[in-house]
Amino acid sequence: MNETLFYLGDWPVATGTAIVTFGLAALALLAVIAVAVARGSRSGSDAALAQAIRATELEQRLAHLMRVQHEATGRVDAMGMALAGRQAEIARAMTERLDSVTHRVGQSMEQSTRHTVDSLRALHERLGIIDSAQQNLTDLTAQVTTLRDVLSNKQSRGAFGQGRMEAIVQDGMPKGAYAFQYTLSTGKRPDCVVFLPDQRPLCIDAKFPLEAITALHAARTETERRFAAQRVRLDVMRHITDIAEKYLIPGETQDTALMFVPSESVYAEIHDGFDDIIQKAYRARIVLVSPSLLMLAIQVMQQILKDARMRDAADQIRAEVLNLGDDLARLRDRVLKLQSHFGQAEEDVRQILISADKIERRAARIDELDFTKAETPALAPEDDGADIPALFPRKLQAGE
Numbered sequence: 001m002n003e004t005l006f007y008l009g010d011w012p013v014a015t016g017t018a019i020v021t022f023g024l025a026a027l028a029l030l031a032v033i034a035v036a037v038a039r040g041s042r043s044g045s046d047a048a049l050a051q052a053i054r055a056t057e058l059e060q061r062l063a064h065l066m067r068v069q070h071e072a073t074g075r076v077d078a079m080g081m082a083l084a085g086r087q088a089e090i091a092r093a094m095t096e097r098l099d100s101v102t103h104r105v106g107q108s109m110e111q112s113t114r115h116t117v118d119s120l121r122a123l124h125e126r127l128g129i130i131d132s133a134q135q136n137l138t139d140l141t142a143q144v145t146t147l148r149d150v151l152s153n154k155q156s157r158g159a160f161g162q163g164r165m166e167a168i169v170q171d172g173m174p175k176g177a178y179a180f181q182y183t184l185s186t187g188k189r190p191d192c193v194v195f196l197p198d199q200r201p202l203c204i205d206a207k208f209p210l211e212a213i214t215a216l217h218a219a220r221t222e223t224e225r226r227f228a229a230q231r232v233r234l235d236v237m238r239h240i241t242d243i244a245e246k247y248l249i250p251g252e253t254q255d256t257a258l259m260f261v262p263s264e265s266v267y268a269e270i271h272d273g274f275d276d277i278i279q280k281a282y283r284a285r286i287v288l289v290s291p292s293l294l295m296l297a298i299q300v301m302q303q304i305l306k307d308a309r310m311r312d313a314a315d316q317i318r319a320e321v322l323n324l325g326d327d328l329a330r331l332r333d334r335v336l337k338l339q340s341h342f343g344q345a346e347e348d349v350r351q352i353l354i355s356a357d358k359i360e361r362r363a364a365r366i367d368e369l370d371f372t373k374a375e376t377p378a379l380a381p382e383d384d385g386a387d388i389p390a391l392f393p394r395k396l397q398a399g400e
Contacts, residue, residue: 161206173298176195177301178195184252188246191205194301196304203248204260206262236281243257244286255285260294261288
């Protein structure tokens with residue numbers, strides 16, 4: 001045990017010492033290992049504790065998260081339900097609004113359609129009226145064109161004036177009081193004559209110089225108007241002179257003649273712008289007349305003829321009045337006779353009524369089967385006294 005195993009420097013190391021040293025070293029090593037193991041166990045427990053704490057905290061956080069998620073889910077569900085309800089309300093409101101708008105649009109479209117149809121109908125009627133008016137204007141244009149063509153020709157214009165004058169005279173005068181194209185002692189033939197009470201004809205001329213008036217209307221400058229006015233004076237005065245020379249015959253015709261102007265506008269223009277012509281015509285005993293004035297003159301002449309016929313028939317009227325008085329006296333006598341007949345007839349009717357009353361009373365007695373003489377009414381003083389015998393002298397008994 002004391003055997004030296006080796007030398008550690010100058011210090012010898014024995015076997016026992018080595019064994020003891022090794023044992024000590026082993027013990028020391030075990031102690032170190034135990035300390036290390038103890039330290040490792042303590043650090044593992046701390047780590048496990050820390051891990052457990054972390055796990056608990058994690059579980060708590062997870063639970064919190066789960067609770068928050070559950071709450072969020074509930075809120076989301078509530079929001080979803082609220083949104084669904086709101087969406088349903090919005091959809092219902094939109095449907096109602098759309099129905100209301102559709103109804104209003106339908107009514108508006110119906111009213112618009114009705115108004116459009118009415119407007120189109122009115123437009124169609126107005127178009128029909130316009131077409132009719134246009135047709136009338138076309139016809140009037142054709143008539144005016146024809147009238148212009150007629151008035152542009154002297155012979156046609158004379159026939160036009162003659163026709164208007166004849167229509168006015170025929171409408172206002174009785175037959176036999178006028179004549180057309182009557183021949184005078186000089187061989188002249190006025191367009192119309194009217195026979196007045198003294199049997200002297202009043203001559204009427206229906207021709208009129210229209211070219212000068214047309215030239216006056218067509219004038220544009222003052223010089224043209226002056227020359228056209230001078231031409232009007234010359235033409236009208238020439239025609240007035242011709243009428244005075246042809247149709248004013250002393251002792252045969254009236255002292256005045258009429259010059260017929262077939263246009264009211266031309267007559268008014270002559271009166272307004274050519275007063276000197278009118279005065280010269282009056283001095284020449286020629287009277288210019290328009291259609292309306294000729295109609296008035298015809299009415300005056302008709303009244304004159306009527307008054308003349310009444311003066312001529314005054315004696316006949318007096319005789320007829322006397323005869324009428326005689327007829328009236330005879331009528332009075334006959335009325336008096338008729339009155340006496342009516343009085344007699346009235347008395348006869350009264351007697352007939354008395355008899356009718358008696359018959360009515362007897363019929364009542366027969367209806368009541370009462371034939372006693374005591375109840376027979378006395379005769380009226382107006383009666384004729386003839387008593388009517390009773391039909392049954394006594395009452396009828398039962399079984400008879």
